[in-house]
Amino acid sequence: MSNTVPWWRTAVIYHILVPSFYDTDADGWGDINGITEKLDYIRWFGVDAIWLSPVYPSPLLDLGYDISDYLGVEPKFGTLDGLDRLVSEAHSRDLKVILDWVPNHSSDRHSWFCESRSSRNNPKRDWYIWRDGKPDGSPPNNWISVFGGSVWQWDDHTGQYYMHHFLDSQPDLNWRNPDMQAAMYDSIRFWLARGVDGFRIDALDMLIKDELFRDNPPNPDYEDGNGPDSKHLPVYTRAQKGIHDIVAQMRKVADEYPDRLLAGELYLPLEEVASFYGREKPELHLPLNLRLCWTSWDRDEWKSVVDEYNQKVGSKGWPTWSLSMHDCPRLAARCPGEHTRLAAMLLLTLRGTPTHYYGEEIGMRGTPIPANEAHDPQGRRTGRNRDPQRTPMQWNSKLHADFSRVEPWLPISDDFQTANVSDQSDDPHSLLTLYRRLLQLRRDMPALNLGEYQSLELENPLLGYQRSSNGQRVDVVLNFGDDPVFYRNDGIKRILISTNLDRDHEVFNEVEIRGGEGLVVSH
Numbered sequence: 091m092s093n094t095v096p097w098w099r100t101a102v103i104y105h106i107l108v109p110s111f112y113d114t115d116a117d118g119w120g121d122i123n124g125i126t127e128k129l130d131y132i133r134w135f136g137v138d139a140i141w142l143s144p145v146y147p148s149p150l151l152d153l154g155y156d157i158s159d160y161l162g163v164e165p166k167f168g169t170l171d172g173l174d175r176l177v178s179e180a181h182s183r184d185l186k187v188i189l190d191w192v193p194n195h196s197s198d199r200h201s202w203f204c205e206s207r208s209s210r211n212n213p214k215r216d217w218y219i220w221r222d223g224k225p226d227g228s229p230p231n232n233w234i235s236v237f238g239g240s241v242w243q244w245d246d247h248t249g250q251y252y253m254h255h256f257l258d259s260q261p262d263l264n265w266r267n268p269d270m271q272a273a274m275y276d277s278i279r280f281w282l283a284r285g286v287d288g289f290r291i292d293a294l295d296m297l298i299k300d301e302l303f304r305d306n307p308p309n310p311d312y313e314d315g316n317g318p319d320s321k322h323l324p325v326y327t328r329a330q331k332g333i334h335d336i337v338a339q340m341r342k343v344a345d346e347y348p349d350r351l352l353a354g355e356l357y358l359p360l361e362e363v364a365s366f367y368g369r370e371k372p373e374l375h376l377p378l379n380l381r382l383c384w385t386s387w388d389r390d391e392w393k394s395v396v397d398e399y400n401q402k403v404g405s406k407g408w409p410t411w412s413l414s415m416h417d418c419p420r421l422a423a424r425c426p427g428e429h430t431r432l433a434a435m436l437l438l439t440l441r442g443t444p445t446h447y448y449g450e451e452i453g454m455r456g457t458p459i460p461a462n463e464a465h466d467p468q469g470r471r472t473g474r475n476r477d478p479q480r481t482p483m484q485w486n487s488k489l490h491a492d493f494s495r496v497e498p499w500l501p502i503s504d505d506f507q508t509a510n511v512s513d514q515s516d517d518p519h520s521l522l523t524l525y526r527r528l529l530q531l532r533r534d535m536p537a538l539n540l541g542e543y544q545s546l547e548l549e550n551p552l553l554g555y556q557r558s559s560n561g562q563r564v565d566v567v568l569n570f571g572d573d574p575v576f577y578r579n580d581g582i583k584r585i586l587i588s589t590n591l592d593r594d595h596e597v598f599n600e601v602e603i604r605g606g607e608g609l610v611v612s613h
């Protein structure tokens with residue numbers, strides 16, 4: 091492979107929720123040292139980079155996505171020295187480290203906001219978004235917070251409203267203010283200078299709001315149970331004019347350091363997601379494609395997302411795939427039993443950079459937690475509880491799944507007797523072994539990492555595609571149905587891997603694929 095290929099094109103990114111990975115100081119919360127201790131596992135598993143949920147000082151009202159200092163480390167998670175050590179230990183194992191960076195809002199405990207709310211004349215007043223109410227005193231417009239209720243919070247002290255797209259303790263920063271921008275760019279430099287390899291940028295599409303603060307129109311397709319803010323179409327709140335200039339500026343800052351990665355969270359139509367590679371100027375290396383996290387497990391729907399996304403990315407950029415993450419239910423809760431294996435094969439064989447959420451490799455399901463007991467503020471306020479996908483990593487079948495010596499901050503999922511690293515490591519047919527074998531195959535075969543992609547037009551319930559590179563050609567074919575189906579393609583010769591891990595024999599132009607089975611076959 092040419093050494094001009096940037097590392098993130100061939101990388102698989104392992105997404106770690108820091109509070110839930112491994113607790114070394116017996117407070118029931120995962121910590122940075124815990125990740126350092128588990129680096130050998132991560133390397134053995136076979137990924138190339140880790141993305142950590144926010145580690146900055148925070149009141150942790152939204153699990154760290156409420157930052158009170160962009161230049162430090164939350165004591166519950168460790169110290170700056172500990173983070174430096176994690177970065178250097180990761181690098182010595184050839185693993186990259188990506189931090190979550192949350193530019194849309196800070197915590198209301200950030201000194202910037204304390205200053206901003208102290209008086210209307212404070213120099214940092216304009217670092218956040220303050221507005222007068224309407225003449226009758228009601229909020230300035232109809233915008234709804236992702237966590238429910240108005241985005242506007244009244245502040246008695248200065249007699250104005252401030253904006254928050256999430257909790258009222260997460261005030262939105264004003265990305266139209268150049269001094270605030272400069273301070274945030276410095277926070278990027280601070281971490282990149284310490285050797286961090288890049289950022290996953292949170293809620294990126296929301297940074298800039300309509301300059302005139304116009305009301306969002308109603309959403310004719312709104313259904314109860316969707317997020318409260320989906321009552322409206324986000325015409326004036328997402329992907330507003332000016333956002334691309336800001337992302338281009340972020341990229342310019344990141345490019346001051348060699349080989350760094352900017353990936354961004356975007357909830358936009360796929361065409362707009364793809365626009366974040368940049369038009370005139372480079373923007374994100376990887377605008378994250380989160381669509382499959384929210385697509386119900388159905389062959390036709392998955393195929394149409396895969397086809398549409400590939401078509402929108404075209405030659406503009408390099409694709410990304412995520413099937414699971416900290417905001418959406420886990421795969422085992424979304425697809426039937428063995429189909430988590432199909433999902434694994436799909437994630438690791440499509441063309442592009444996958445993000446893999448911790449615990450998916452052992453099929454963690456998560457424990458249902460009633461909304462009124464939720465840790466997650468979204469769960470408590472809207473019923474859409476994210477706790478089940480955030481439960482602690484299951485290392486073995488001992489007490490607390492060996493995540494911690496004490497009661498963990500969220501309950502251990504009750505599948506830990508079988509869904510755990512220790513038992514599955516020794517089992518040649520486990521889901522963990524399947525992930526490892528697929529990761530290995532992906533590393534070994536240029537066709538599967540950087541290779542070309544071509545969709546195979548197969549009938550339901552099969553979904554398939556061909557990957558190829560310099561004469562190396564493989565077909566990936568997944569059977570979403572319950573019954574066996576024959577797959578025929580002249581020239582196929584050998585099964586390289588089955589999701590059942592029970593066959594790797596030769597075939598002659600045709601192979602039977604069992605219900606719920608996926609195969610990679612070579613030509």
Ligand code: GLC
Nearest residue numbers: 152155192256292293416417
């Ligand atoms: C992003 C995060 C989510 C968080 C929200 C507010 O969507 O993924 O977990 O609650 O931003 O920061």
